[in-house]
Amino acid sequence: xxxxxxxxxxxxxxxxxxxxxxxxxxxxxxxxxxxxxxxxxxxxxxxxxxxxxxxxxxxxxxxxxxxxxxxxxxxxxxxxxxxxxxxxxxxxxxxxxxxxxxxxxxxxxxxxxxxxxxxxxxxxxxxxxxxxxxxxxxxxxxxxxxxxxxxxxxxxxxxxxxxxxxxxxxxxxxxxxxxxxxxxxxxxxxxxxxxxxxxxxxxxxxxxxxxxxxxxxxxxxxxxxxxxxxxxx
Amino acid sequence: xxxxxxxxxxxxxxxxxxxxxxxxxxxxxxxxxxxxxxxxxxxxxxxxxxxxxxxxxxxxxxxxxxxxxxxxxxxxxxxxxxxxxxxxxxxxxxxxxxxxxxxxxxxxxxxxxxxxxxxxxxxxxxxxxxxxxxxxxxxxxxxxxxxxxxxxxxxxxxxxxxxxxxxxxxxxxxxxxxxxxxxxxxxxxxxxxxxxxxxxxxxxxxxxxxxxxxxxxxxxxxxxxxxxxxxxxxxxxxxxxxxxxxxxxxxxxxxxxxxxxxxxxxxxxxxxxxxxxxx
Numbered sequence: 001x002x003x004x005x006x007x008x009x010x011x012x013x014x015x016x017x018x019x020x021x022x023x024x025x026x027x028x029x030x031x032x033x034x035x036x037x038x039x040x041x042x043x044x045x046x047x048x049x050x051x052x053x054x055x056x057x058x059x060x061x062x063x064x065x066x067x068x069x070x071x072x073x074x075x076x077x078x079x080x081x082x083x084x085x086x087x088x089x090x091x092x093x094x095x096x097x098x099x100x101x102x103x104x105x106x107x108x109x110x111x112x113x114x115x116x117x118x119x120x121x122x123x124x125x126x127x128x129x130x131x132x133x134x135x136x137x138x139x140x141x142x143x144x145x146x147x148x149x150x151x152x153x154x155x156x157x158x159x160x161x162x163x164x165x166x167x168x169x170x171x172x173x174x175x176x177x178x179x180x181x182x183x184x185x186x187x188x189x190x191x192x193x194x195x196x197x198x199x200x201x202x203x204x205x206x207x208x209x210x211x212x213x214x215x216x217x218x219x220x221x222x223x224x225x226x227x228x229x230x231x232x233x
Numbered sequence: 234x235x236x237x238x239x240x241x242x243x244x245x246x247x248x249x250x251x252x253x254x255x256x257x258x259x260x261x262x263x264x265x266x267x268x269x270x271x272x273x274x275x276x277x278x279x280x281x282x283x284x285x286x287x288x289x290x291x292x293x294x295x296x297x298x299x300x301x302x303x304x305x306x307x308x309x310x311x312x313x314x315x316x317x318x319x320x321x322x323x324x325x326x327x328x329x330x331x332x333x334x335x336x337x338x339x340x341x342x343x344x345x346x347x348x349x350x351x352x353x354x355x356x357x358x359x360x361x362x363x364x365x366x367x368x369x370x371x372x373x374x375x376x377x378x379x380x381x382x383x384x385x386x387x388x389x390x391x392x393x394x395x396x397x398x399x400x401x402x403x404x405x406x407x408x409x410x411x412x413x414x415x416x417x418x419x420x421x422x423x424x425x426x427x428x429x430x431x432x433x434x435x436x437x438x439x440x441x442x443x444x445x446x447x448x449x450x451x452x453x454x455x456x457x458x459x460x461x462x463x464x465x466x467x468x469x470x471x472x473x474x475x476x477x478x479x480x481x482x483x484x485x486x487x488x489x490x491x492x493x494x495x496x497x498x499x500x501x502x503x504x505x506x507x508x509x510x511x512x
Contacts, residue, residue, distance in 0.1 A: 086310040086467060094467065096311050097265060097296060178265075178296035181279075196412025197274050198419075198437030 009205035010212075020182075025213060028186040031099055031173070032166035035106035036114075040159055043111050047118025048148055051126060052140045062119065068112035073105075073171035080105040080176045097178040102186070105172040110162035117158035121151045153225060160221055167214050187213070263292035264472045267312035269383055270410045272455065273297030275430035275499050280492045285479050291472050299382030299410065307331055307458070310465035313473040315458045316480075318383040318428075323456045332458035333470075336481045337503035339489050340454040343387060344432060345445035346415070347373075347424035355424070361448040362395035369395075372403040374423035378414050379406030387453070388426045394450065415441070428453055430499040454503070457481065 170188035177184030462470035486502035
């Protein structure tokens with residue numbers, strides 16, 4: 001680490017093929033993508049259901065969901081910590097300080113974003129297609145998959161916003177994962193650690209690597225979107 | 234309700250995620266050690282734990298937090314052993330039945346770090362009490378950890394010994410770890426109390442230098458405590474005991490003694506008849 005230019009350092013970090021760094025990158029992707037997957041499987045149908053159905057307290061649910069988009073990661077981390085701690089309600093599973101705990105915490109952070117944005121997108125679409133779909137005789141439940149599919153471009157953005165939130169947060173994974181080297185250390189906690197050691201160039205270089213990683217995931221999503229658009233034409 | 238058809242697949246997926254993660258934890262023998270940022274960031278564990286793993290096959294997973302938080306983790310039974318530095322807190326922890334026993338492991342010392350220009354004129358004072366008094370009198374910026382860590386508890390104890398209740402704009406409670414506190418102190422040219430290990434391995438010193446060191450009351454001993462299996466039945470008592478005994482035994486003590494940064498030892502073993510004071 002004799003170079004003090006973060007860009008050179010970032011490049012040499014990647015090119016050196018350091019297994020430690022690749023382990024951290026792999027875990028970061030594994031944790032954040034798992035969280036986004038679980039949150040999408042719950043959040044997409046949930047958001048669509050809230051958009052289509054009228055029930056008492058709906059306004060409250062929508063407000064709550066929108067507010068939870070701003071849930072501080074540290075608070076999410078604390079809630080999961082207290083639940084998974086040996087002294088907590090889910091203590092017997094021994095999940096604290098494991099990647100699973102990190103996935104749970106990030107799911108909690110990503111779910112409101114995906115559900116709230118899905119709710120908005122589907123509600124707009126429903127206004128537009130309501131009569132058409134109803135004249136085809138499909139009920140609201142039947143309409144959910146159709147609407148989700150039609151809104152997929154917008155929803156991709158919602159899911160990517162969720163991924164951005166997951167891959168950028170440090171507060172939740174630090175508390176529930178413990179930043180254990182080789183076990184629960186991810187990109188963001190590694191950056192925080194190097195910053196506290198005063199190795200600012202290395203911290204910044206790791207930040208650049210993370211940024212490149214997130215950009216790569218977004219590029220893949222973009223290309224897939226383009227491909228599916230061409231496929232439709 | 235057709236939408237419930239999704240539920241089994243969601244449940245299956247969650248289980249899958251849990252199972253793959255659990256697999257990672259199931260095929261290795263490990264203990265969880267709650268310890269302090271000062272020991273971890275000095276690089277000591279990277280030097281120590283591979284030697285222990287080689288000898289016993291037990292992996293040591295270090296969760297590095299402030300001493301206060303390490304006690305909190307211990308009181309909930311979320312670790313197997315502690316390695317911390319606050320003697321009174323350690324004795325209390327064992328007396329309350331959370332840990333089986335407390336043993337001396339190693340020590341280093343605290344140093345007072347400050348800007349090279351030394352606006353409070355601390356250099357050359359005879360005691361840490363004098364040094365702190367000069368900082369308070371001149372109202373020079375002082376960065377306090379403010380996070381209930383071992384270092385923070387020590388700092389409060391030193392102010393109390395100097396009969397000063399630090400308050401005012403010059404006394405800045407940062408509420409962060411040792412490294413972040415040093416980063417902030419370096420940026421605002423403040424005095425700060427730090428353990429020597431973190432200082433030696435810290436990379437962003439800017440204008441800061443050691444302005445006071447060597448007082449007997451700056452002694453910083455670390456203690457090891459295995460958690461009590463009678464209180465927490467899930468604790469890996471046998472593995473934690475092996476770690477505890479290795480650490481205070483000949484091999485662990487030798488490994489601690491041989492850890493140096495730039496030719497300077499960071500920690501001194503407690504059980505080799507070494508002098509009880511640094512320098």
